[in-house]
Amino acid sequence: MMMFIDKEPHGVFFLIDNKSFYASCEAVQRGFNPLKIPLVVLSEQENTNGGLILATSPEAKRLFHLKANVSRQRNLPQDPRLCVVPPRMNLYIKRNLQINQIFTEFASEQDVWPYSIDESIVDMTHSWKLFGNTPREVARVIQKTVRKRLGLYTTVGIGDNPVQAKIALDVYAKHTPELIGEIHYETVPKTIWPINNLTDVWGIGNRTAKHLNRLGIHNMYELAHKNPYLLKQEMGLIGEQLFATAWGVDRSKVSHKPVTKSASLGNSQVLPRDYLGQQEIETVIKEIGEQVAARLRHHHKLASCLSLSIGFSYAATAEDGRGGFHHALRLPPCNNNREIVKQLIFMFRQDWNGQAVRNIAVYTSRLTPDTHQQLDLFMNPNRQIKNEKLGYVIDEIHQKFGFTKLVYATSLTTGGTAIERSKLVGGHNGGNSYE
């Protein structure tokens, strides 16, 4: 009998994820079994309001019923059995690279796709037969190899396409003792349709789940049996996509690199306390602006659109009625510190009337390659070229000797955060100073 699935792309996809990645790395560093020790990775940066739980080991989850990973320190019980450690982002990045290196021993380099810091999609279609009789056997071999080389446990979702592998991983692999889950086109009715909690499925968050509930859809079976045209009418393209997910259909080609229509580049930070004074807020805006400009230069790009978002503190929000403000403006293509900072300060002064600030974001968009300079009638061209060079010289000094060796004196005033933050990776302790 012909089935619709006969025409769908068939392959063997593994979605491999590390069990409590950060916590496991730290447990192994201390010589403990990642599954046995109750361990929590806690980031205690100044702006985390007492501490942020980045990862919990499976044993800690079991003993103390900890659930959401990024929760607060105040939800953490004071228990002598619990081991608390600071994060080391650089170590985790290194481990991630090592793990992907191991995967390339099982599939060609073009078929390994890092999905996040602890997840990778591996297209095993062409190579799985070399390592075992069934995909499950091969998954077992990969798990054992990673455990033996790095001491880490991995969970594997197996599917005929990436979305099946992802759901197999999220819904099934994490809860079986073997740490392997499997979904194929033939088993979709038995595996995907019985899922009652819509948010467990990849691509469905809280809001989408609520939207689906309003349409009378409360589980995956109902989603799969809804009229797809109606779904599309109601939710647009996403409705169609969700319908396909419910049938385990995924026509994406992982090897096809999506073209970014318009890239943007920027940075944001949450401040360690409410900032009240204009001077100290402007110091931080200046620091972020310089960081963004430096990144533009590093990528050899010029920006012609600049945006600034300011978030107020809770108290100021209640008083003001709005959570903050957002401004964007066009400027002649540039990546010059002084020009960018000048515009940012201008935007800030336009709209700020003394509210306490807790959140600052600077983004640039409409990027063009840095291959030319627009000469300006009102400026000496020699001066202009010199200004341009200055930025690159500063970058070179930062790269050679470290960021903290050359900073503006304002960064040393009470408001400045650049020096503290230069030690961080992704907002958390990088750990360079310890190795």
Next chain:
Amino acid sequence: MNNDLDIIYSRIEKLFKRMSRTRYWILVNNDPYDQSYNFFFNSQRQGERLKSVPLHKLINYDLSYLEQVIKGLRSKTNLTIEFTGFAGMKWPSTQKVIQWRREQLE
């Protein structure tokens, strides 16, 4: 050689705050995956969570070198040193056992 020792000791000095009813000790792990010896500073106040802060990583993966570092460390501080991942190994110079039995959580 004792650059490593200086690094470890200077970091211990900063962390060893000598609070009352608090246990402080040093954890040394034999890491076969990274081929290194990892040092950690552990502290635990009575009835509270254990806090473990990384001190240093000895890249020189040689037991007799580690023995020298430990010897130097013992001459500078009386903190207990706990060993993990050394079960069944002996110090090269004295032939004393490093770690009698594997920890429960290893």
